[in-house]
Amino acid sequence: MDATIIEEKGTHLLIARGDRFAIIERRNNRLYNCHSSKRDGIAADEVSVITEIVDEADWVDEAVARKEFNELRSRGTDLAERMW
Numbered sequence: 399m400d401a402t403i404i405e406e407k408g409t410h411l412l413i414a415r416g417d418r419f420a421i422i423e424r425r426n427n428r429l430y431n432c433h434s435s436k437r438d439g440i441a442a443d444e445v446s447v448i449t450e451i452v453d454e455a456d457w458v459d460e461a462v463a464r465k466e467f468n469e470l471r472s473r474g475t476d477l478a479e480r481m482w
Contacts, residue, residue: 401448407471412463413448419463420456421470422448431456432470 401420405412409423410432421432428439429448433456440450458466 400446401452405467407467410467410470412467413452414460415448415457417459418457419460420448420452420458421463421467422452 401413401415403411404414404419409425411422411424411429413420413422423430423432424442425439427442429442429444429451430439431451431453433453440447444450
C-alpha cells in the first residue's frame, strides 16, 4: 500500500498509509525516518517505497501522529527563534 503525504510543516511530513500515520523528514531531497531507528534516507520522489525507512511499529493512529507532528513543529520553531 502506498503512503500519501497529508501535511507538511517545515522539513517534516505527516504521511498516511490506510488508516495509519507516520512522520518523516525531507532534507537535501531525501526522506528520513523520524522515529526510533536511524537509516539512510531514500530519494524524495520514492514515497512508494517508504517501507524502506518506516518500520511497521512507526505507523500509529492519527491522533498520536498529529500530536507528535505538532510537537516536532513547535521544537523546530523554538530552535529557529533561539538561533536568530
